[in-house]
């Protein structure tokens with residue numbers, strides 16, 4: 001059997017590497033239009049940082065796993081084609097700032113239609129709006145070559161930073177197909193691939209539209225939990241309750257469960273914001289305004305939380321941060337990844353720079369080049385009806401931004417330290433050394449509750465942690 005995956009990104013690369021590892025008899029080719037990305041997959045420095053991934057790629061590459069820019073060849077030879085291209089939020093035109101941009105998805109679908117000469121199972125791996133399978137069918141069959149295509153939805157649930165573990169031991173694998181004999185047969189073929197390592201009771205086959213929608217709903221539910229606990233963190237700060245204690249107490253109820261109850265200064269990443277926006281847009285397109293408004297609140301609380309954090313930093317430091325150096329620890333949207341797409345750290349940086357602070361930023365996996373790119377690129381304000389592009393930072397503001405090679409360098413001479421992601425190394429820093437090198441009074445603002453506030457207070461810091469007594 002030959003599998004081809006279009007899109008060698010955070011999903012295509014790790015997913016196909018694990019399929020190749022677990023199915024030695026299957027030939028897996030990952031293709032992409034980006035020459036740079038494919039070259040990196042074929043090198044010793046993979047294009048994405050993901051714990052455990054390099055070993056798997058090194059083991060399978062050249063055996064039954066290949067990375068190539070020859071999209072046509074590998075697509076035409078494949079029995080199963082996965083579409084795993086990016087589906088970001090539209091930045092222009094109809095649905096700008098809300099709808100999923102299906103340009104890359106459509107171009108991949110058209111490639112399959114153009115180059116195929118044999119029957120194929122085409123699998124939607126990308127996160128797409130519900131009923132995209134219908135459009136896929138239309139594109140694939142538009143040139144009526146008489147080829148039989150079976151379309152499946154097989155959304156991915158891996159999280160960055162834990163991709164390999166998530167793929168090796170998934171909670172579930174979802175396969176959506178049409179309820180026709182051919183549709184069921186195709187679903188079985190894909191099920192057999194996963195059955196090489198995933199227990200059968202974890203492989204769920206459902207209808208195509210349910211599978212497409214389940215992916216958006218799964219992300220919306222996870223994000224909703226974070227916004228719920230984040231909203232409660234504000235109430236904790238106002239009342240003297242401790243959000244970690246509340247989360248533990250509530251999460252012990254097996255009907256609620258303990259996961260995704262870590263209060264933070266806001267969630268980010270390439271998924272939650274874009275997928276909730278997509279869900280909201282789909283609801284609106286179906287005339288369900290109240291449902292759309294309900295899910296929009298998850299994003300509104302996220303914005304509230306980010307601006308609440310910035311306000312806390314500024315008000316704590318005597319209402320002015322003009323010219324003050326603030327160390328920013330963490331720039332990626334979470335630990336164990338270098339991915340900065342939709343990182344909430346950008347909003348905090350922007351807020352502090354608006355008040356004329358000077359920033360020294362450190363993240364173990366984000367290069368200076370990437371950081372400057374992210375801070376200067378244009379961004380859509382999702383809550384506006386117009387399609388306004390906002391410049392994240394002006395050239396003047398950029399003069400106030402510096403990068404540091406480590407946390408100690410970032411904190412040297414700083415008035416405040418903001419901990420903005422949860423890299424393990426931030427838990428283990430020598431905070432006494434940091435305190436000694438800082439201006440006094442020395443402030444720590446922990447946006448992820450990674451440090452023990454009492455221990456830091458004993459050193460002499462003034463500490464603010466999300467949802468905890470001051």
Ligand code: NAD
Nearest residue numbers: 007008009010011032033085086087104107108126127156
């Ligand atoms: P990505 O941007 O990292 O990778 C997508 C790749 O597709 C890029 O390398 C791009 O060059 C390539 N591409 C685009 N159009 C192409 C074409 N026509 N032909 C060949 N290659 C093409 O994106 P990603 O993070 O891997 O996400 C892919 C999809 O999976 C998205 O829909 C996303 O929502 C979903 N998803 C992502 C994650 C995650 O953790 N990143 C998890 C689950 C689902």
Ligand code: UGA
Nearest residue numbers: 156157158159160226260261262264267268269271333334
């Ligand atoms: C998320 C989902 O967890 C995956 O299941 C899904 O496949 C993926 O989106 C996707 O569709 O792309 P990811 O965005 O990689 O994965 O990372 P998460 O671990 O879910 O974290 C997202 C954000 O929420 C991060 O900023 C994280 O710090 C924040 N978070 C997470 C919290 O603030 N509190 C928590 O309790 C958990």
